[in-house]
Amino acid sequence: MAERIGIYVCHCGSNIAGTVDVEEVARWAGKNIDDVIVAKDYKFMCSSLGQAMIEEDIKKEGLTRVVVAACSPHLHEKTFRRACENAGLNPYLFQMTNLREHVSWVCNDKVKGTAKAKAMVAASAERVKYQQPLTPMYVDVNPATLVVGGGIAGLQAALELADAGYKVYLVEREPSVGGHMAQFDKTFPTLDCSACILTPKMSEAGQHENITLLTYSELEEVSGSVGNFKVKIRKKARYVDYDKCTGCGICSEKCPRKIVDEGFEAGLGTRKAIYTPFPQAVPRVPVIDTENCTYFTRGKCQVCSKVCPTEAIDYEQKDEMVEIEVGNIILATGWKLFDCKKIPQYGYGRLANVFTNMEFERLCNAAGPTNGKIVMRDGKTEPKSIAIIHCVGSRDVNFNEGCSAVCCMAALKLGHLILEKTKAEVYSFYIDMRTNQKMYEEFYQRLLHEGMHFVRGKVAEVTDAARNPNEQGKLIVQCEDTLLGKQRRIPVDMVVLMGAIEPQADAKELGLKCGISCSMAGWYTERHPKLDPVATMTDGVFVAGTCQGAKDIPASVAQGAAAAARVQGMITKGKVMIEPIVATINEEACSGCRICNNLCPYNAIEYLEDKGVSRVITALCKGCGTCVAACPAGVISASHFNNQQVFAEIEGALWDAIAECREPETV
Amino acid sequence: MISKSNESGTSSFLEEVIEDTPGGERIVHCLQCGSCGGSCPNGADMQYTPRTLFAMINANQREAVLSANTMWMCVSCYLCTTRCPQNIPITDIMYALKRKAIAEKLAKGTDAPALAKTFTDLLDKYGRSFELGLASRYYLLNRPVAMLKMGPMGLSMFTRGRMSLLPTKIKNLEQLRAIIHKARELGDAS
């Protein structure tokens, strides 16, 4: 029996009707396309009246298929699917034609626009005939959540969920949560002390009944899909019994082995071979750094074991694998600092008094290696002048094309701290001063008032090659002052490089484990850059904080909370709908060649050894259709995008070419 | 950021510069950061830094650009080029501007075009460069006073066998000249 198709062409006010003759398109479709029962145009199809019209026609005319030619399906596909469903028609028997974004808005010529619109309506109409009723699938959502990364974004997400009463596993690869924020002294623009606002959240997370803290742990493997992920986590051996340790710290105090702390203290301070990264660490349980521990390297010492009052030291401890089940995953894995040695002309690593911003944060920090005294590399001399260089490795196509977003403000903050703590002259070398959040511009004005010097120009080089007695013994910052149009050489005692914020080195690898991708620059790709910034293309996997792109603390916190809210929504609903767009293999016809097996990025195709055929695991399939296109026997089919549907759509789109071919033109 | 359009909307100087420089299209990405002007060993003596020149090119200030001393201060050290955060081939743009300035006789206050001309002529004539010939012709014509100061140095060079009195000629001068002739012809045609 032939289908009964209804076609609805929207004016969208004058948005479509301005460059497409919508009445003509509807009239033409009604006359020329087979099986079309109703073809109408209407001012605003998405309005309740428009929807009601479609619903009524479905019932009255007994429509079995519906095409709406209006805007992008990304806007209103759901609206019209619902309308169909209301009228008792399976929503997957509906097709949407994009006349606004793809025709009327991009075309000036009404005749040509109308012709294109006809072809696109024909394409939808031919395709819709072959569409099949589909039923969305629903799966239960496990209310537990995994948060990866214990920086401020991850802490925020974990606490929001835990406070709402849901179980959270918080995984952090360092021995303590806190992330980069724990290293900072003050935070811009309010200058509140970073530790004062962060550590309460850290201890809250450490003590929360709903949070299982897995520090010094890394995500090993993820399987399953939204609602029901199975996750393997490697708990690295601390060599300290978590349950016995009271965090008294005697072991670190007595440990005879002192090493430079390249981690938390950014190379400026020291720590012991058994250590907690900083005094407020959560948990307080230390770890043994086996590469430097005398016992592990030379088999002798065991001082920590001897002094531990609770016998918590366990040299035999092994890495442990923990398996957990969660419904959703939030990635909040943060960033890493650009390696400033990659720009040798700035002298980092060669000229002693060139510092990175992270080193300088520790230098300013009252709990840092100098107790907050700003001194040169010799540990005692107070600098008389300091240059802060912006955009080191950012806004540079050789390293990171993007702007790191926070360095201008961080530079202003460091400038303020220097002016507050020393009598030094402070120079900021910037390309553009970017202070575009609440109270940021005001903070810039404050620094102008406080007497920080600003030079607009990207620094060319920092050198110790003096050209005159003035420069002798100094670091000379050479640049063009672009506001003067003149080259300048400014001798200073100390240089601070504002290194770029870069994606974590293993971001891509972790993303692959969770089935999400990275941008060219290495940031996690969100579902929509504006309208869906914390969800990802993989249902049940969310991102928060700097792993999604460079951002400041308020934005990281907001994203952490937003991701938690999205997860709560999933948990509250209890069930999650899965679009029924999946591939299926006709096992009868499958030759078992296994070509499709390796193509699937989600390992959703299994090979059944006993039957000698392949099968799609529906729950894992995301419906990309690559296997469908690749199957040499043509026995894999993609629901809602099967070959018959696509071929029909091509035929419709070329209706005029086909007509020309049937009746060769006479010129 | 430099845009290709200009106030009058006609074919701009910017487009010409892009056309004449291999990789020149990168110029539109200039951030005006000044790492070129800051890096240049002669930057302090430039009338306009390269960055300023790019802004002037964008503003279609053709004559001012071509009569600037900037490109004549360029020593082809390529520091600006390798340091440019936008990969603009700055040194090559300087070469393109030198050629334009010479062709349009806008080069001012510099002996560089004369040196280039003398050098090129000698090359065309002998196929090799000839230091004494270059020195005598170029200095006598352009900088007779400087020539006197060069005397002692020239003598030291001569006594150490580092200055030859006669030019070396290549064997197949005919072939070289034919190539040069054809290249000029092709250059003039385009």
Add this chain to the structure above:
Amino acid sequence: MKYAYYPGCSMECNAAAYEVSTQAVARVLGFELAEIDDWNCCGATEYFSQDELTACAVVARNLALVDSRTDQLVAPCAACYLNLAKTDKLMTDDPEMGRKINQALAAGSLHYEGGRVKVRHLLDVIYHDFGEEKIREKVVRPLDGLRVAPYYGCQVVRPIKGDDSTEYPMQMDEMFTWLGAEVVDYPVKAHCCGGHMTQISEPQAFELIRRLLQSAVDYEADMILCMCPMCQLNLDAYQSRVNGFFNTNFSMPIIYFTQMLGIAFGLDPKELGFGKELVAAEPVLKAKLTAKTTT
């Protein structure tokens, strides 16, 4: 091992010391430099300021003359190296330009396919193709106690990126530690020697030369090692004029790196072209190295 060799005009006379020491070092290390027959001048920076297409065609004639059995071309001069490499790259990257250049070459019955010849600087060849082990093997007179300042200049390290840094190249530094010398890590080793500014505008040129000499003196170098005839000429021949201009008293020998390689390999300074430099190296060599040779 055999390489095609493009000496460049300076090597014939002004930089004869570079030429003889290069050949001497080649003999010790066991490689042959087969001079391109009837090569012509590379045009320096001057031809490119005048006429790009013709300049490229003039350079390309040399590439086209490289024996078809060789695909490695060695140039000891920085400017020659860059002009040859740049022309080759342009012909590879820009087919339209390649076509035009070949049209010009055709007038002399020549043809060159971009990318056929790999253009290399002498330092690159000695550093990579022989390397630490082979070079150490040949050392008979270690340069212990001699403080050398390797000077790279510009056009070998920039803009064509090799595997060394464009800002702080290290390959000559490393090579001289193999020879036992104390290598001075001074900040201007890849800055400009003044180039042709010595001919155009002396104040600028002299200032650039002064910066290099001053830095080497600040870091207490005994000599500057260079790898380009133009750099050597500017730093050596103009040194007394720089002294006059700034009222300084630099007396810094400027020696080709191949000359010192030769010394370390035990060759006689005479066959390495010593004595041709205007600021004599002899006193330094005597003071620092004579004691060694006798032991």
Add this chain to the structure above:
Amino acid sequence: MSDDTFEPKIVGFMCNWCSYRAADLAGSARIKYPPNVRIIRLMCSGRIDPAFVLKALSLGADGVMLAGCHPGECHYVDQNYKAMRRYYMLKHTLKSLGIEPERVQLVWASAAEGQHLAEAIEKLVADVKKLGPLRWPSNWKDNEDRLEALESIVKEHEEALEVES
């Protein structure tokens, strides 16, 4: 039909996540481009079966655009690389069928690159205009052998396609 008035008919296959959204963005930004491309949405460029392209050309299309996310940015991890591999093989097939490979162009456009996509469409339309109409269907009728050749090539092609190296 003179060359001046020739308006090529082109089918565009675009992935749901990047290139289709790029086309949406071109629309909302009111960027104008020639109205010759009729867009068909697929979930991923990896879904593009070479047979779709041949089908379109055989029905009278003068050109085909394939568009997907940038390499490394595929929403299905890396399926666009598979599209790219197929595209190169497809070009060989087209050549052996005597069709100018420039009629089929692969474009990467992220959801933010409306302008880039519009420019790519402009280029494809201009390129196809230069080549003139394909008239494959009528040529086809003239030559039954070619039909067979096409079928065998498609088959061979598909078999060779996905063998892992």
